[in-house]
Ligand SMILES: [Zn+2]
């Protein structure tokens with residue numbers, strides 16, 4: 001599948017139902033997410049589509065779910081990329097499963113969870129070189145702010161890429177038919193708090209593990225969808 005530019009230096013790599021993103025930095029390429037198993041050819045094709053050989057892939061960041069670490073081991077084997085993950089998900093990536101159970105969300109999206117997410121699934125284990133620290137600025141590709149956003153997955157982080165003002169939301173939410181929930185949550189309450197946390201940030205573009213990236217005015221959409229604090233709404237109602 002062809003690589004598609006989202007904003008300058010950021011490209012989305014469609015990997016079936018899941019996305020990955022390639023970011024061009026002065027220090028080589030960074031890959032966010034690594035798709036289901038056996039999808040590594042999509043990443044290598046995308047890198048070649050940028051006129052490069054796979055060697056410049058230097059960094060890989062993701063969370064510990066099979067649709068995002070599935071091809072990580074194969075990609076690292078080919079490229080030698082350094083791997084980054086939140087400490088809570090590292091044991092899962094390094095064992096290749098099993099995965100923590102999630103409660104499917106109601107409706108069609110939750111059906112996808114039942115169809116495609118099996119906690120007992122095993123994928124090829126991948127060694128993680130560097131644990132991510134909440135709130136750090138990871139000094140790669142010009143700087144990613146690491147924003148802890150548990151709920152869907154305890155080790156989920158959102159990445160705010162400062163040079164391009166682009167938020168990589170991972171699976172905190174999706175953009176399949178507008179902004180919406182991921183297929184499931186380990187903790188719904190934490191997941192909602194993480195969505196509201198992203199709505200308080202300022203950014204222009206946004207990328208998602210699932211669904212279409214947004215090139216501009218993305219934080220307005222987040223604010224409209226998640227910006228209302230339920231306590232504020234409650235207070236307004238009781239004051240009325
Ligand atoms: Zn996930």
Ligand SMILES: [Zn+2]
Nearest residue numbers: 065067171209
């Ligand atoms: Zn996912």
